[in-house]
Amino acid sequence: LGNKLSAALQKMQAVTVVSEEVIDRMLGEVARALLEADVNVKIVGELRKAIKTRLNFEEEAAGTNRRKTIQRAFVEELSKMLDPGTKAYDMKKSKSNVVMFVGLQGAGKTTTIAKFAHHYQRKGWKCCMVCADTFRAGAYDQLRQNATKLRCPFYGSFSEADPVKIAEEGVRQFRREKYEVIIVDTSGRHRQESALFDEMQEIRAAVEPDDVVFVLDATQGQSVGDQAKAFHEAVDIGSVVVTKLDGHAKGGGALSAVAATGAPVVFLGSGEHFDDFEPFNPRSFVSRLLGMGDMRGLVEQIKDTVDNKDQMDKFAKGTFTLRDMYEQFENVMKLGPLNKVMAMIPGIPQLVGEDQGGNRLKRFMYMMDSMTDDELDGRVDLDKCPSRLDRVARGSGTHPVEVHMLLKCHKQFERVVSKMGKSGLMKGGDANMA
Numbered sequence: 067l068g069n070k071l072s073a074a075l076q077k078m079q080a081v082t083v084v085s086e087e088v089i090d091r092m093l094g095e096v097a098r099a100l101l102e103a104d105v106n107v108k109i110v111g112e113l114r115k116a117i118k119t120r121l122n123f124e125e126e127a128a129g130t131n132r133r134k135t136i137q138r139a140f141v142e143e144l145s146k147m148l149d150p151g152t153k154a155y156d157m158k159k160s161k162s163n164v165v166m167f168v169g170l171q172g173a174g175k176t177t178t179i180a181k182f183a184h185h186y187q188r189k190g191w192k193c194c195m196v197c198a199d200t201f202r203a204g205a206y207d208q209l210r211q212n213a214t215k216l217r218c219p220f221y222g223s224f225s226e227a228d229p230v231k232i233a234e235e236g237v238r239q240f241r242r243e244k245y246e247v248i249i250v251d252t253s254g255r256h257r258q259e260s261a262l263f264d265e266m267q268e269i270r271a272a273v274e275p276d277d278v279v280f281v282l283d284a285t286q287g288q289s290v291g292d293q294a295k296a297f298h299e300a301v302d303i304g305s306v307v308v309t310k311l312d313g314h315a316k317g318g319g320a321l322s323a324v325a326a327t328g329a330p331v332v333f334l335g336s337g338e339h340f341d342d343f344e345p346f347n348p349r350s351f352v353s354r355l356l357g358m359g360d361m362r363g364l365v366e367q368i369k370d371t372v373d374n375k376d377q378m379d380k381f382a383k384g385t386f387t388l389r390d391m392y393e394q395f396e397n398v399m400k401l402g403p404l405n406k407v408m409a410m411i412p413g414i415p416q417l418v419g420e421d422q423g424g425n426r427l428k429r430f431m432y433m434m435d436s437m438t439d440d441e442l443d444g445r446v447d448l449d450k451c452p453s454r455l456d457r458v459a460r461g462s463g464t465h466p467v468e469v470h471m472l473l474k475c476h477k478q479f480e481r482v483v484s485k486m487g488k489s490g491l492m493k494g495g496d497a498n499m500a
């Protein structure tokens with residue numbers, strides 16, 4: 067998809083005069099590409115209309131500017147469609163937050179619950195899980211295994227067959243024990259059977275969730291809109307997680323889900339591991355949908371996030387501590403689908419390993435999370451202190467060899483930054499990552 071869209075947009079760049087006809091043709095090509103990405107027909111129609119109206123409105127922007135206007139119109143109109151105008155539920159520290167997960171069987175609920183718990187655990191929330199899926203054999207076992215790996219308390223039963231009873235008892239117990247994030251897994255059937263919906267409604271009534279999360283499989287194509295609507299009518303969805311965006315999934319269904327439920331997308335899942343999970347960012351998602359994550363846009367985004375004069379001045383002097391590196395990585399993370407972003411930054415793929423840039427970067431960040439201020443700010447030399455290396459590795463669930471790699475990576479960055487500082491390249495706030 068990305069290729070087709072870029073091609074459509076590029077064709078436009080190649081013509082000198084951006085006429086009405088050129089725009090129409092391009093809109094047509096983009097519309098086709100979006101349909102192929104499983105974006106709902108109605109939505110594509112609306113988008114076309116919105117962009118046309120907007121372009122007529124912004125008529126004065128001619129020539130080169132017009133092209134920019136069109137590109138921006140696409141990104142902004144699509145982003146707007148991903149923003150339902152309602153906020154997702156915000157976890158509250160002072161109480162037990164009950165979050166119920168719903169979705170068809172195989173959508174990725176149980177997997178997503180583990181990622182969700184991991185995400186909040188890392189932020190310091192006391193999480194726990196309740197398995198109210200008594201329909202699928204092995205469901206409890208799957209949840210239990212994940213919970214054990216995450217050292218997350220769980221509630222469920224091999225023998226009890228009533229999911230409502232389990233949900234009610236589990237949530238009651240965890241509320242009593244003052245857990246902060248209580249996650250309820252439910253069963254999903256193959257199709258949208260009425261028995262599933264009855265069960266979901268009963269569980270909902272029994273546990274009174276603060277948020278109901280609809281888990282959506284991105285590979286399911288055009289059916290997603292109807293599916294989301296049916297779930298929404300049955301249990302009033304509060305937020306959406308889109309899974310399986312790794313591989314060939316295109317993710318256009320996310321737009322349909324938002325349109326059908328009026329609920330915002332909160333996370334994206336992109337693999338089977340706990341870390342393959344990222345908060346949803348409409349703009350980077352749209353760029354990915356449009357395949358427009360080109361270098362120029364990226365540099366501009368980085369500039370936006372890095373436009374911090376103090377930091378630039380510091381770099382210009384050639385100072386670059388582990389803490390600086392952490393902040394740079396954080397900026398990169400904000401830009402969205404990591405592997406893709408990483409691959410676009412010159413020098414980074416080689417530094418962190420071509421194949422797993424995103425994961426490596428995350429692991430690097432966990433390591434830096436485990437460091438003391440002295441270590442981050444370069445007041446002690448970690449490389450000369452094996453016991454500190456060990457501590458960091460233990461604290462971040464990594465291996466000392468990896469921590470050593472992080473330090474090597476930092477040294478390389480430091481060298482580049484210092485070189486650029488000396489040559490004056492960093493002056494004037496030019497963002498440079500490598």
Ligand code: GDP
Binds near residue numbers: 254312335
């Ligand atoms: P549930 O029936 O909704 O609870 O779905 P599961 O969590 O059991 O997931 C169904 C299958 O999808 C499992 O094989 C998961 O490993 C897989 N899965 C879940 N999320 C993702 C994802 O983001 N990417 C990929 N590739 N597979 C996923």
Ligand code: MG
Binds near residue numbers: 176177252
């Ligand atoms: Mg499950």
